[in-house]
Amino acid sequence: MRQPLLLKSARIIDTISGEVREPLDVLVSDADIQEICPSIKRDASSIQELDCHGKFIIPGLFDCHTHLAALTRQPLEVQKEIHDECDLGEPFQEDKLDELVLSDFVRRGVTQVRDLGGPIDILKGLREKASRHQSAGPDIFFAGPMLEMPPLRGAQMNERWPGWTMAVTSSADAEEVVRSLHRADVKMLKVFGRFETEVLDSLVSCAGQFNLPVTCDPGPTFFHDISVDIGIDSGIRCFEHAKSVWYTVLKDRLRNEHDELRGASPEVKNDFVQRLFDMGPESISISKLGKLAEVMNETGTLLCPTLHIFKFYSEKPQVFSDTEPEKFGPIFTKLFEIGCLIVSELAKYEVRILVGQDGYIPRFTHGEMVLLSQNGLSAIEILKGATRYPAEWLGIADKYGSIAAGKKANLVVLERNPVEDIRNAQSVYVVVRDGVVAS
Secondary structure: OOOOEEEEEEEEEOOOOOOEOOOEEEEEEOOEEEEEEOOOOOOOOOOEEEEOOOOEEEEOEEEEEEOHHHHOOOOHHHHHHHHHHHOOOOOOOOOOHHHHHHHHHHHOOEEEEEEOOOOHHHHHHHHHHHOOOOOOOOEEEEOOOEEEOOOOOOOOHHHHOOOOEEEOOOHHHHHHHHHHHHHOOOOOEEEEOOOOHHHHHHHHHHHHHOOOOEEEEOOOOOOOOOOHHHHHHHOOOEEEOHHHHOHHHEOHHHHHHHHHOOOOOHHHHHHHHHHHHHHHHHHEOHHHHHHHHHHHHHHOOEEEOOHHHHHHHHHOHHHHOOOOHHHHHHHHHHHHHHHHHHHHHHHHOOOOEOOOOOEOOOHHHHHHHHHHHHOOOOHHHHHHHOOHHHHHHHOOOOOOOOOOOOOEOOEEEEOOOOOOOHHHHHOEEEEEEOOEEOO
């Protein structure tokens, strides 16, 4: 049995009301919050006390778009590159990269992740490592393989990580895939790339029977099967990457031209896509973006923009492609520009935005939060997007996402108020994971 922990006189950031509450005591016992009140008397011999006067408590953060399996089965030189990029503050240890990175997530206040693509066996192994002790890593909620109709765009990932992506061939197959993944203990599903509408409808419907939420990454920016409007009609309530919105909000003449070219040659399609990239924000209908925002709010649909990864690749395209960095740098620069526009417009309508990095580098989670702030989201909305909103979407808000008696004691004590400046979410004083001080 864990020693009870008393956090004395901290100001709770309420992710339900958005308020910063007056100083309160928080009593933690075992892995849960037991009591919150102005003053809790204690037996000094049985309770560990932590003075939090002048400090702030937030729920443990979610990173809502990770791919942690990519930390495994990497060549030694790639392990070293990832270690250096993570800025872990610890010496490199061969084949210990995953453990070091998982621990660094917790040190930075990320006590949960929503992993959106990777082999189930690897992710279960990482989850087991993370649960060995309270600072070993975050709670991992995973989708397992990305689901798509053949030919598989993600097939190359299966060469090193078998089970990264999985084919769904028909409506009947979709239902069987959902059942098998449910038995494998996934907590959500991710559809990716090509999907016929009938098959997608069957998959989403069957997922609903098992209370598995579905998120969508359409894959290519254009000439894909699952636009945001089609996905919403099928019952999908979360979309990955701000660029996934671009096609849906094209100006009418451009969307009509796009659709007329669906059967055209790759060369013709590429020329059209290049023209859209050259136009950038001029290709977008702001009024259509506003109407989409209204639909997203009406249906409770979320967006995980992953702005940071596009900024990162625009600045370091050689990380994405060491053979053609000069080609991909401008592409990611434009995708970042478009993503910023989409987020800033959706923020005006208070569309619910999730915080996710599309990777495995712990410091990128906070980088994403800063970018969301720079593009119009208030600090409290960003905090909700890293706490309350993912917990609600996953169906685990009874234990995660806010601070209240009975909820899991994954907590972050901060030196400074994150509502005043989201950068203050990086001022970590103490992390409590599973009811125990982890850092």
